[in-house]
Structure formats: C-alpha cells, structure tokens
Amino acid sequence: MNTTVDQADFFRTLEEKSDHGKLRGDYSGCDERYVVQQDWQAYTPEQHALWRRLYQRQAKLVPGRACQVFLDSLAKMDAGDGIPRFDRTSEALRRATGWELVAVPGLVPDQVFFEHLANRRFPVTVWLREPHEFDYIVEPDVFHDFFGHVPLLFNPVFADYMQQYGKGGLKASRLDGLPNLSRLYWYTVEFGLMHTPEGLRAYGAGILSSGGEVEYCLSDPRPRRVAFEVERVMRTLYKIDSFQETYFVIRDFQQLFDETAADFAPLYARLREQEVLPANTLLPGETNIPPNSKSGS
Numbered sequence: 001m002n003t004t005v006d007q008a009d010f011f012r013t014l015e016e017k018s019d020h021g022k023l024r025g026d027y028s029g030c031d032e033r034y035v036v037q038q039d040w041q042a043y044t045p046e047q048h049a050l051w052r053r054l055y056q057r058q059a060k061l062v063p064g065r066a067c068q069v070f071l072d073s074l075a076k077m078d079a080g081d082g083i084p085r086f087d088r089t090s091e092a093l094r095r096a097t098g099w100e101l102v103a104v105p106g107l108v109p110d111q112v113f114f115e116h117l118a119n120r121r122f123p124v125t126v127w128l129r130e131p132h133e134f135d136y137i138v139e140p141d142v143f144h145d146f147f148g149h150v151p152l153l154f155n156p157v158f159a160d161y162m163q164q165y166g167k168g169g170l171k172a173s174r175l176d177g178l179p180n181l182s183r184l185y186w187y188t189v190e191f192g193l194m195h196t197p198e199g200l201r202a203y204g205a206g207i208l209s210s211g212g213e214v215e216y217c218l219s220d221p222r223p224r225r226v227a228f229e230v231e232r233v234m235r236t237l238y239k240i241d242s243f244q245e246t247y248f249v250i251r252d253f254q255q256l257f258d259e260t261a262a263d264f265a266p267l268y269a270r271l272r273e274q275e276v277l278p279a280n281t282l283l284p285g286e287t288n289i290p291p292n293s294k295s296g297s
C-alpha cells in the first residue's frame, strides 16, 4: 500500500482547479494519510449554533425528497444538536456496516481518498463554513461531508459500493480512467437520483446538503433526468459551480452496485475513442424522465 503523495503536486493540481488557488483547511498537523484529530472541544458555541441552523433547514427539506434509507439513518444518527463527534458515529457505523469516519483537514489527494474508501474509512472534513456561506461553499465542509455522506454509509449495499469505488479509483489511476471514474462519483455519490414507487428521490450528498438543489433536482423542468447507465455517465461532463444540468436516475442501490461490478478496464479503453458529452446532453432515443409534479410527491 502506497499512500505517499507528492504534496506539492496535490496543491498544484488543486490550484489549477480552484479560483482561489489554495485550500481552506489546515494541513500542518496531518499524518501521511491526511488524518487529523477532530478536536471537538475546539468548536465554538457559535459554530455549534450554525450547525443547528444548517441542520434544521435541511432536515425540513429532506422528508419526501431524500430516499427513505437516508431519512431513516439520519434520524438514528441524532446529529441535530451541534457538530457531532466523529468517534461516536464511527462506533455506530462499525456495528452497522464496518465503516468508520476519519477526520481530515479538507480535500485530500485522490490516491489518499481512494485508499480510505477501499478500507472502509470515510474522510470527513473538520472545519465548518462561516455564517455568510450558509447557502454556498466552494469546498466541502463538515456539514456537507457529515450530513450529506454519512447516513448512506449505514446501508450495507451503498457501503459496499463506496468501498468498491475506492478500489476502482486505485485501479483507474493506473489505467488513465480517473476522469471517467470521477464522473461516476459525481453523478451517483454526489448528485444521484432514485426512481421509487413514490416518485423521484435524491440520494446524492451534494444535493442533500444543499438548500436549493434538493427541490430543484426533483421538480424543476429545466434539468435532464436520464436513466443511469455507466458508460453514458462516464462520458458526461459536469458542472461544479451551478446546479446540475443532468441527473442520472437509479432504481435502487443494488442496481448501482451490480452495474458497476464488472472490470472497467475495457470500458476505459472504449471511452478513450469516444467524444465526451456536454453536461446538458440528451441523446437521441433517450427518455427525459419527468420531474415530480409537486414538491415531495
């Protein structure tokens, strides 16, 4: 196992990606896996109060809009009173699915991220946004990571999918498949929708931690909603600074797991010969799944 990463290279890559040119977190105290102590005592009363406001807004929005698995786990996590202690949630997670949380300063290099997932450790950012960033942040913070991602790790099938993704990431790096695999992560783990008997529901963390997109993704007529298909997803560019122009819709987590189980090596080879698709593509013959008629239906 090699988690040694050229740190300068990591920051250079992120500088190219971000307008700001530097990461928000404090990386000075982390180990070679980018893990830090959460230092829960250091959060201020104001930060806990901001967490409660974020949590209350979001907890009102998700019923009838998030998939049931997310809602059930969220209720059990009992995380509404303030910034949670990661070690307590880790204990419950270990019992449920064998996952645990590790605290990180913020975004970590891809290889490090994949190593954590492949070993059933989910990296959660320790810092919380400022009050003026209530609606929008550029990098993931503890609210996005914890509220958005952690509930589904209590589901055995989704938990296995995340681990397979981590293993697949390590492999994709060797096969030049990272851009393709990143799109799969984006359109499932971050912005995935599910078609349930009750209507469309969200399961992606980027949606479920957002005040605006949780309703938009289900009910707005503007974005495309397309049945999940691995190769189609891996060809599709995505937006990082606006609501998504396309959402991919699964039936359930078993479908997600099963349809990503095959060896991706031939897929990456084939994708190299194909054009990438703009984020707002609807291919000939593709059905644009209609939005829910009203919120929460």
Ligand SMILES: C[C@H](O)[C@H](O)[C@H]1CNc2nc(N)[nH]c(=O)c2N1
Pocket (backbone or CB within 6 Å): 104, 106, 107, 108, 109, 110, 113, 123, 124, 125, 140, 181, 182, 185
């Ligand atoms: C594609 C890849 O999975 C993605 O860019 C990674 C990189 N590093 C990360 N690091 C953290 N802490 N959280 C993340 O979601 C990610 N995402």
Ligand SMILES: N[C@@H](Cc1ccccc1)C(=O)O
Pocket (backbone or CB within 6 Å): 161, 164, 165, 166, 167, 168, 169, 171, 172, 184, 260, 261, 262, 263, 264, 265
């Ligand atoms: N099947 C993929 C691994 C993977 C599974 C699930 C999600 C993402 C990637 C591969 O061979 O690379």
Ligand SMILES: [Fe+2]
Pocket (backbone or CB within 6 Å): 140, 144, 145, 148, 149, 190, 205, 206
């Ligand atoms: Fe995320």
